Amino acid sequence: xxxxxxxxxxxxxxxxxxxxxxxxxxxxxxxxxxxxxxxxxxxxxxxxxxxxxxxxxxxxxxxxxxxxxxxxxxxxxxxxxxxxxxxxxxxxxxxxxxxxxxxxxxxxxxxxxxxxxxxxxxxxxxxxxxxxxxxxxxxxxxxxxxxxxxxxxxxxxxxxxxxxxxxxxxxxxxxxxxxxxxxxxxxxxxxxxxxxxxxxxxxxxxxxxxxxxxxxxxxxxxxxxxxxxxxxxxxxxxxxxxxxxxxxxxxxxxxxxxxxxxxxxxxxxxxxxxxxxxxxxxxxxxxxxxxxxxxxxxxxxxxxxxxxxxxxxxxxxxxxxxxxxxxxxxxxxxxxxxxxxxxxxxxxxxxxxxxxxxxxxxxxxxxxxxxxxxxxxxxxxxxxxxxxxxxxxxxxxxxxxxxxxxxxxxxxxxxxxxxxxxxxxxxxxxxxxxxxxxxxxxxxxxxxxxxxxxxxxxxxxxxxxxxxxxxxxxxxxxxxxxxxxxxxxxxxxxxxxxxxxxxxxxxxxxxxxxxxxxxxxxxxxxxxxxxxxxxxxxxxxxxxxxxxxxxxxxxxxx
Numbered sequence: 001x002x003x004x005x006x007x008x009x010x011x012x013x014x015x016x017x018x019x020x021x022x023x024x025x026x027x028x029x030x031x032x033x034x035x036x037x038x039x040x041x042x043x044x045x046x047x048x049x050x051x052x053x054x055x056x057x058x059x060x061x062x063x064x065x066x067x068x069x070x071x072x073x074x075x076x077x078x079x080x081x082x083x084x085x086x087x088x089x090x091x092x093x094x095x096x097x098x099x100x101x102x103x104x105x106x107x108x109x110x111x112x113x114x115x116x117x118x119x120x121x122x123x124x125x126x127x128x129x130x131x132x133x134x135x136x137x138x139x140x141x142x143x144x145x146x147x148x149x150x151x152x153x154x155x156x157x158x159x160x161x162x163x164x165x166x167x168x169x170x171x172x173x174x175x176x177x178x179x180x181x182x183x184x185x186x187x188x189x190x191x192x193x194x195x196x197x198x199x200x201x202x203x204x205x206x207x208x209x210x211x212x213x214x215x216x217x218x219x220x221x222x223x224x225x226x227x228x229x230x231x232x233x234x235x236x237x238x239x240x241x242x243x244x245x246x247x248x249x250x251x252x253x254x255x256x257x258x259x260x261x262x263x264x265x266x267x268x269x270x271x272x273x274x275x276x277x278x279x280x281x282x283x284x285x286x287x288x289x290x291x292x293x294x295x296x297x298x299x300x301x302x303x304x305x306x307x308x309x310x311x312x313x314x315x316x317x318x319x320x321x322x323x324x325x326x327x328x329x330x331x332x333x334x335x336x337x338x339x340x341x342x343x344x345x346x347x348x349x350x351x352x353x354x355x356x357x358x359x360x361x362x363x364x365x366x367x368x369x370x371x372x373x374x375x376x377x378x379x380x381x382x383x384x385x386x387x388x389x390x391x392x393x394x395x396x397x398x399x400x401x402x403x404x405x406x407x408x409x410x411x412x413x414x415x416x417x418x419x420x421x422x423x424x425x426x427x428x429x430x431x432x433x434x435x436x437x438x439x440x441x442x443x444x445x446x447x448x449x450x451x452x453x454x455x456x457x458x459x460x461x462x463x464x465x466x467x468x469x470x471x472x473x474x475x476x477x478x479x480x481x482x483x484x485x486x487x488x489x490x491x492x493x494x495x496x497x498x499x500x501x502x503x504x505x506x507x508x509x510x511x512x513x514x515x516x517x518x519x520x521x522x523x524x525x526x527x528x529x530x531x532x533x534x535x536x537x538x539x540x541x542x543x544x545x546x547x548x549x550x551x552x553x554x555x556x557x558x
Contacts, residue, residue, distance in 0.1 A: 091127055098554045099127060102547050111537040111544075116461040117530040117555050118469060120519070126528055126558060131465070134446065134458035135533035138508030139401045139491075140515040141452030141459065144445075146394045146480065147467045148433040149409050152417050155391040155476050159186035159412070161252070162384035163208055164374045166366040173214030178366040179351065179382075180374050181340060183224045183251025183333070185421055187408035188387040190256045192396055197254030198280075200385060201340050205347035207383035218366070219353030220344065222337040224251035225361040225371040227411060227421035230333045235454040242302030242311075246453065247328040249408045251421065254339065256404040257332040262324050263300065265317040266292035273317050280342060281335060289314040298323050304330045333357070391476070395483035398506060399490035403451035410450030423449065438467045455510055461531035464517045468529045472519065484518050496549050499556060512537050514544040522556050530555060 103113045116131035118124065137144075149157075161184065167177025194200040224230075230250035232241055240246035247257030262276040275288035290300065293316045300315035300323070309331040317323060329335050334357070341355050358365060361372030369377035387393065397405035407423075414425030427447045434440040444463035448454040471480050484504040485492040491507040505518030517531040532551055537544050 091125070092558060095127055095554065095558050098557075099129070099551060102550050102554070103129075105547075107539065107543070108537070108547060111539070112535045114461040114533040115531070115551065116465045117520075117528050118465055120469070120472065120527040120529055123469070127555065131461040131531075132444075134444070134460050135515070135535045136455055136510060136513045137452050137457060137459040137464070137533060138510045138513045138515050139403075139452040140464060140506055140508040140517050140531070140533070141447070141450065141457055142398055142401065142406050143464055143506050143517060144430065144434060144447070144459065144467060145406050145410055145450040146398055146483070147438065147471050148430040149390060149413060150394060150471070150476050150480065151433050151437045152413055152429060153390055155389060155479065157390040159188060159387035159393075160184060160384055161186045161189065161204065162381045163204065164379045164381055166369050166377060166379040167218070169212050173212050175213050175216045175218075177216075178218035178221050178353065179208075179213075179216045180221045180223050180365055180369070180379070181252060181337075182374050183222060183226065185227060185249070185251055185253075185408050185412045185415065186385070186387050187249070187253075187256070187405040187412075188393060188396075189254040189336075189385070192256070192402075193388060193392075197256075197336075198339060198343070201254065201336075201343040202347065204340070204383055204385050205343040205349060207385075208344065209347050209349055211382045213349055213382065215350045215352070216344075217352050219356040220337070220341050220351050221356045221358060221365055221371075222252055222333065222340075223358045223365065223371045223374060224333050225358050225363070226415050227251040228423070229359075230331065233423060233449050233454055235448050235456040237453075237455070240453065241330075242304065242328055244326045244328060245403050247404045248330060248332060249404055249411065250333040250336075252336050252340075253329075253332040253404075253408075254336045255329075256402070257329050258326045258404075259311070259329050259335070260324065260326050261313065262322065263290055263298075263313070263317055265319050265321040265323075268292070268319050269294045271319070275313055281338065284308070285310055285331070285335075287312045291316055292319050294318070300325060302327045309334060391479050391483070394480070397451075398483040399485040401485075401491045401507060403453055406451040407449060426450065434463070434467065438470045440466050452508055452510075455513070459533070461517075461533050464531040464533075465529055468517060468519065468531070472529065481519055495545065496552060499552065502556070503552065505552075509541050509545075512539075514541055514548060516548050516552065520552060520556055522558060528555065 113129055114131055114133050114135050115127060115129040117126040119126055162182050164180045164182055165175055165177055167175050169175050189200045190197045227250060230248050232246065232248045236246060244258045249257055259278055264274040266273055269292055271292045273290040273292050275290055277286040287310055290313060295316050295318055298317050298321065300313060303312040303314065305312060311327060311330055337355050337357065341351060344351055358371035363371040365371055365374060369379055393405060396402060410426035410430065411421040411423060413429045415421035417429045418425030430447060431445060434445060435442055440463045444460040446458040448457040471477060481504045484506055486504055487496045487500045492505065496503055502521040503518065505516050508515035513535055515533045519527055519529055521527050532548050534544055
């Protein structure tokens with residue numbers, strides 16, 4: 001992120017004062033009640049049972065209570081970059097030696113490591129290595145997305161998908177006008193939160209019928225104008241776009257932007273393969289060119305013909321093999337609209353005017369309403385679906401590292417706190433939240449998306465630790481930590497089982513990039529917050545992950 005972004009920063013003097021105060025926190029006594037305006041310290045709760053580095057307790061109280069220094073006021077005219085905050089940390093030489101036995105091994109010498117670990121009780125740096133340098137975070141980006149969303153929207157925020165109309169319903173149940181779906185980007189219309197995405201639409205249709213609607217004389221209008229498009233980020237890899245992890249979002253999407261297909265190999269090489277597409281969607285949306293060959297592995301390649309809005313599946317499959325695949329829908333708003341219209345008809349609600357879309361704000365809808373403002377023109381909400389609280393949504397994209405939900409949340413931030421549901425607005429809101437509420441340095445961020453799928457986004461280990469540290473001591477700290485993966489769960493399945501019950505972390509993986517950040521309870525019972533970012537490894541991810549896991553074990557021993 002460049003200094004032209006206008007995000008508030010801090011002057012060198014304020015920054016150095018802030019660091020001096022933070023360093024003093026580990027050695028200067030903390031008040032046991034109230035706050036001390038003269039010293040600049042504040043209490044986050046009862047005094048914890050502190051232990052020095054030998055493990056000897058010095059006070060009594062909950063072990064997980066944390067104390068911090070108040071944030072120094074920001075100077076909006078002077079962005080601060082990484083080199084302005086370089087302060088030497090006192091690191092145990094033996095720990096440094098143990099870490100370097102891993103990071104400086106011959107096979108890792110050509111890659112970059114960024115490491116930062118801080119004690120959650122004192123804020124003291126336990127270990128630091130190039131924590132001020134920027135790395136591609138991969139899915140560690142989701143930590144920043146979750147923190148910004150919880151801060152800006154609140155943990156009790158709910159997404160709402162509603163049907164509106166400014167027309168009247170007569171005694172026979174006829175709605176004499178248009179029925180409008182107000183698209184607000186709810187990411188929960190899927191089997192993760194409902195029986196399925198189609199089941200969620202059926203519920204919405206039933207509620208409309210329960211409101212007395214039997215017939216709509218006008219069209220069903222999908223108002224997607226609060227959002228910019230159903231496209232994808234320009235910095236995503238093209239090869240990712242056909243698969244679920246690269247699914248595009250939009251103002252109204254079901255099933256996390258995915259469709260499920262079944263591929264059946266022929267009886268012998270040369271026989272045609274068969275692809276079974278969703279039967280409730282127009283067959284013209286799909287095309288297949290899969291052949292049966294004597295190959296060792298199944299090789300399927302999804303594509304997209306934008307001029308036809310058609311998904312294409314090509315590739316090879318072995319004889320008599322059945323393969324189930326999930327593909328990115330690529331026209332998710334169009335598909336959701338078609339399925340909602342079908343759900344209304346299945347529920348006995350006749351729609352005479354068919355299906356229409358509004359992509360730009362200010363277009364006429366109904367008698368006196370316009371797109372993007374259906375809730376402000378005297379129209380009535382006839383039926384709606386409400387999502388679980390944002391805290392549950394955050395858990396749904398942190399532990400399993402779900403890209404679609406994270407990207408929807410970013411654009412909802414743009415819609416709710418900015419001018420439109422776009423990545424540009426959502427990222428702007430994220431950057432403001434991270435710098436203002438978490439005191440992240442402006443030079444520590446260069447955000448491109450919310451999931452970390454982009455290889456262009458950059459973050460420092462220091463920024464991740466700043467965010468993890470501050471959100472942990474806030475009102476949503478326990479819920480946020482519990483939303484991260486633990487050993488044997490989600491993306492930590494099969495990793496670090498010896499630290500079960502002591503580790504909560506977010507993984508990240510792209511080609512040549514691996515990362516891990518979160519919270520760790522050390523052998524002495526004290527909790528620390530850490531970030532490990534790597535880049536340019538040129539190695540298999542599993543090899544780098546093993547090294548990262550060994551570093552976590554070393555941190556646990558100290």
